[in-house]
Amino acid sequence: MKIELRDPNTIMKLSRLGSFHQSKLSFLRSFLNEFKDWEYKRDLFELDENGFGKAIYSFNKNNKIYSLLCFSNYIKDEDRSDRVIATKWDAAFVLHDGMPEKKDIERLYQNVPKQEIGRVSYKELSLSRANKSVRIFNHVVESLSVGKQPDKKKLSEVGYLYRTTAVYGSGKFGLADRFRLKNREEINGPFRLEMMLVYLVRQFTFDQVNHIAKLKNPNKAIELDKEICRNLGIGNSTGLGMAPFIINHPTLLNNWILARETALKKIREIQKVKSNDKDLFLNCLKRSLNNITTWNSDSEFQKNKINQLLSDLNKFINFIENEFDFNQEYVFNKIYLWIESNLKDECIEYIVSIMMEPYEQITNPLVKKMSSDEEKYFNIPADRTIFDLRGILEKNYKNIIKIDFNDKENNKFFWFVSKNKEEPRLADRYLEEGHELEQPLAIARDIKKLHERISNEKNSCTIANFLIENNDLRHIVRRAFIIEKFPYSEIQDNIIGSKLIPIDMLRLKLSFFGALKFDPRSDKWLRITMFQGAPLPYELKKFNDHWIYNSIN
Amino acid sequence: MISFSEIDTTTKRASKAIGFSWGIAEEVGKNIRNMELFGLPGVKNLNEYFKIYPNKQFQKISLISEKNISDKIPYCPIILGVNFLDQIKVLENKKEINFKNIAYPMLFLPFASRGSELIGKKIFLNIDEKKFLLSFNQAIYSNASDKLIIEKTENLRLSFIENNNSFSEDEWKEIYKLSEKTFVEEKDSLKEYSAGAGLTDND
Numbered sequence A: 001m002k003i004e005l006r007d008p009n010t011i012m013k014l015s016r017l018g019s020f021h022q023s024k025l026s027f028l029r030s031f032l033n034e035f036k037d038w039e040y041k042r043d044l045f046e047l048d049e050n051g052f053g054k055a056i057y058s059f060n061k062n063n064k065i066y067s068l069l070c071f072s073n074y075i076k077d078e079d080r081s082d083r084v085i086a087t088k089w090d091a092a093f094v095l096h097d098g099m100p101e102k103k104d105i106e107r108l109y110q111n112v113p114k115q116e117i118g119r120v121s122y123k124e125l126s127l128s129r130a131n132k133s134v135r136i137f138n139h140v141v142e143s144l145s146v147g148k149q150p151d152k153k154k155l156s157e158v159g160y161l162y163r164t165t166a167v168y169g170s171g172k173f174g175l176a177d178r179f180r181l182k183n184r185e186e187i188n189g190p191f192r193l194e195m196m197l198v199y200l201v202r203q204f205t206f207d208q209v210n211h212i213a214k215l216k217n218p219n220k221a222i223e224l225d226k227e228i229c230r231n232l233g234i235g236n237s238t239g240l241g242m243a244p245f246i247i248n249h250p251t252l253l254n255n256w257i258l259a260r261e262t263a264l265k266k267i268r269e270i271q272k273v274k275s276n277d278k279d280l281f282l283n284c285l286k287r288s289l290n291n292i293t294t295w296n297s298d299s300e301f302q303k304n305k306i307n308q309l310l311s312d313l314n315k316f317i318n319f320i321e322n323e324f325d326f327n328q329e330y331v332f333n334k335i336y337l338w339i340e341s342n343l344k345d346e347c348i349e350y351i352v353s354i355m356m357e358p359y360e361q362i363t364n365p366l367v368k369k370m371s372s373d374e375e376k377y378f379n380i381p382a383d384r385t386i387f388d389l390r391g392i393l394e395k396n397y398k399n400i401i402k403i404d405f406n407d408k409e410n411n412k413f414f415w416f417v418s419k420n421k422e423e424p425r426l427a428d429r430y431l432e433e434g435h436e437l438e439q440p441l442a443i444a445r446d447i448k449k450l451h452e453r454i455s456n457e458k459n460s461c462t463i464a465n466f467l468i469e470n471n472d473l474r475h476i477v478r479r480a481f482i483i484e485k486f487p488y489s490e491i492q493d494n495i496i497g498s499k500l501i502p503i504d505m506l507r508l509k510l511s512f513f514g515a516l517k518f519d520p521r522s523d524k525w526l527r528i529t530m531f532q533g534a535p536l537p538y539e540l541k542k543f544n545d546h547w548i549y550n551s552i553n
Numbered sequence B: 001m002i003s004f005s006e007i008d009t010t011t012k013r014a015s016k017a018i019g020f021s022w023g024i025a026e027e028v029g030k031n032i033r034n035m036e037l038f039g040l041p042g043v044k045n046l047n048e049y050f051k052i053y054p055n056k057q058f059q060k061i062s063l064i065s066e067k068n069i070s071d072k073i074p075y076c077p078i079i080l081g082v083n084f085l086d087q088i089k090v091l092e093n094k095k096e097i098n099f100k101n102i103a104y105p106m107l108f109l110p111f112a113s114r115g116s117e118l119i120g121k122k123i124f125l126n127i128d129e130k131k132f133l134l135s136f137n138q139a140i141y142s143n144a145s146d147k148l149i150i151e152k153t154e155n156l157r158l159s160f161i162e163n164n165n166s167f168s169e170d171e172w173k174e175i176y177k178l179s180e181k182t183f184v185e186e187k188d189s190l191k192e193y194s195a196g197a198g199l200t201d202n203d
Helices: A027-035 A102-117 A134-145 A152-158 A192-216 A226-230 A240-248 A250-268 A275-293 A300-322 A331-342 A345-355 A360-367 A386-396 A443-456 A463-469 A471-485 A503-513 B004-018 B022-037 B042-055 B077-091 B109-119 B169-182 B188-193
Strands: A039-047 A053-061 A064-072 A091-097 A124-132 A160-168 A233-238 A413-417 A424-428 A516-520 A526-530 B067-069 B096-103 B122-127 B130-135 B139-142 B152-161
Touching (some): A039 A192, A053 A102, A064 A102, A091 A192, A124 A134, A134 A152, A134 A160, A160 A192, A250 A331, A275 A300, A275 A345, A300 A345, A386 A471, A463 B077, B004 B042, B022 B042, B109 B122
Antiparallel strands (some): A064 A091, A124 A160, B122 B130
C-alpha cells in the first residue's frame, strides 16, 4: 500500500507546527547516537570553594577533539536575568575545535564571559551562557553538603540546575562559519555542535554542585546521586530570536519536516507490525504519560494544551486497549487515520513522534538528510516564465493568496531587529514606530502582493523581464521558486496577523531540538528543558535510546 | 576576525539601509561574502560606493545588450549585476559584452562570477587593463594584485569562454601515455577470467 505524504497546506499551518514534539529525529538524540563511541574526558577543573573558575570537557576520537570551556563567576542576584538583553551570567561557555592551548584559554577567558560584546575566532564552534536556577542550585548544594540527596519533588518542579539563555553558532560573533565544517561527518546533523555544548554544560552543572558541597563540608558531603543527575537536564529560555530562523532557512525547514513526514509515511506503509515493535510503541506511550504529568506551566494557553493532550492520550489508550486489534495489516496506518479523526493536533503529533520509536531503520537514514546547503538554491531561475510562477503560487500558497491584507487584523504586526541588542522583535504597526524598517518576514503578505502584481503580466514574460520593474519583490520570487522544489519550506500562515501565536514558531524549532516541557512565559518566550533523562557522558557507550521517556518521578 | 556569515548579514542590511530592496540586498550580501572568500576587497569597495551612493545619480540599466554605454551618469554596479545575472541565459549567446562607464566595477565582479557557475562557462573580464578569469564561482584569477578599489571604469569587457580544453591533443596524449604505466598488461589467462565474462561477451 502506498501512503501519500501529508499535505503541506495542513501540516505547515502554525497551529499544527506548534504542536510538534520531540522524536527519534530530534537533534539532541541524534547527537548522542553519533557521539556515543567518542571518548569523554574532564580535562581541567579549577573552581574555588564557591564554584567560580574554569573547567574543560572534551570528546575525542581518532585524534579529533571537541572541547568545552566553562567560565563560572560571581554575579549579584539582581544582575541575573534570562532576557537576551542581560550582560552578566553565572557561567559562560564556548565549544572549541581541538584542545585549547594556554593562549586560547586566556583569549577565551577575556571574551567568552562578555558574550555578544566579546569576540571569538574561527577555532570556536558554539557560544553560550547560562544562569543558575538559584533556588534549586542552592538546595542541591545545601543537601549534598550535609550528606543528603536533594528533594526529588523540588527538582522535578524545575528539572535542571542551570538554564541557558542563548546558544550561538555558525559565524556569530566570529565563530567558525559553517562552510569550514561542512565536510565533517560527525557534525553533519543540524545544530549538532550546539547540542554538544548543552550536553557538556549539563555535566559541568553536576560537577560544580558536587565540588561546592565537598569544599563546604569535606567530611559529610556526598555526591549527587547518578539517577538524580540523569533526570536533570539543562533549561533554556527562548524568545523571538528563534522565530526568523525558520523563515530564513526554507530548505532546512523543508528537510526537517520532510524527514518527519517521510518517517510517518513509511511507518504507515508497514504491512505487518512485529509484536515487539507494537510493545515498544505502547511502552513508550505509557511511560510518556509520566513526563506529561510533570510538565508544569503557569500559562493558561499551555495548561489547556497539556490537559487536552492528557485527555486525548487517555482516549487513545482506551481505544487501543479496548477497541483496536493489533493483529491486522497496516496497523499504524489505521491508528493514524483514527487519531486524525478523533484527536486534536497536539496529541496527533505526539503519537506520530512515538510511532517512530520502534523504527530506527527508518529514522536513522533520514537523520542524515536533515541538513541543507541553502546557498545551492539561492539563485533565481530568471529564464523561467510568469506562467510557471503563477502555477507555483496557486499550487503552493492556495490559502495564503486568499488572505485580505487590507484588513488591519491581517496586517497587524511587523518584525524588526532591535537596535539595542540586534535581536528580532515583533510590534504592532498601528501603535508603534519603526514599521518602515520591517524585516522581510511577512511572507504571506508579500506572496499575495506578488500574485496580484503578476496578474496583468503575460504568461510568456520571463522572470528576468518581470524583475526589471519589480525588484522590490525579488526576495519573494526567490522563495516561490524554492517552494516549488521544497514543499515543506514555508509556514502556511500569516505571521503578521492578529491571531499569530509566536511561540508556535519556537515550539516547532524546539521540538526538532528535542526539547521537553514547553513552558510559555508569554506568547513570545518560553522555557524548556533539554537532555532531561539522558545518559551521563560515561554511560554513552551503552544506553537505552528511549531514555527520553524516563521521568524524574 | 569578522566571520563570512557576519559579512553577509551586515552588508545585506547595509544595502537595504542605503535604499535597495531586500531581494537585491540579499544578492549583495552573498556577493560581498564571496569576494572576501576569494580574497578580494568586497567590504572596502561596498563601503566606498555607499559613501557616494546617496548623493550621486547612477544609471540603472534594464535590458543588457552587446554594447552598453552610459556617457554621463555611471552605471550602478549592483543593478547592472542583478540584471546581468537574471539575463545571463540570453547573454551567454553573445560573443562579447561591453559596458562603458561603471561606478565601482569590482562590485559587478561577483555577479559575473555567479553567472559563470549558472551557465557552466568560464568568463573572461577586463576592467580597463585589469584582467579576471572567473571559473564557475569556484575561483577568480587575476593579473591585478593591488589597487582593486576602483571608483570607475571607462571600459568593462566581458566574454564567455566556450568549454574547450586549455591544452593540445598531443599534450593530452603525452600525459595519458604516462598514466598508462599504472595499468597491468593482460595475458590470455587474465583476459579469460579477470573480467568475469570470459573471452567473449556474447551469449
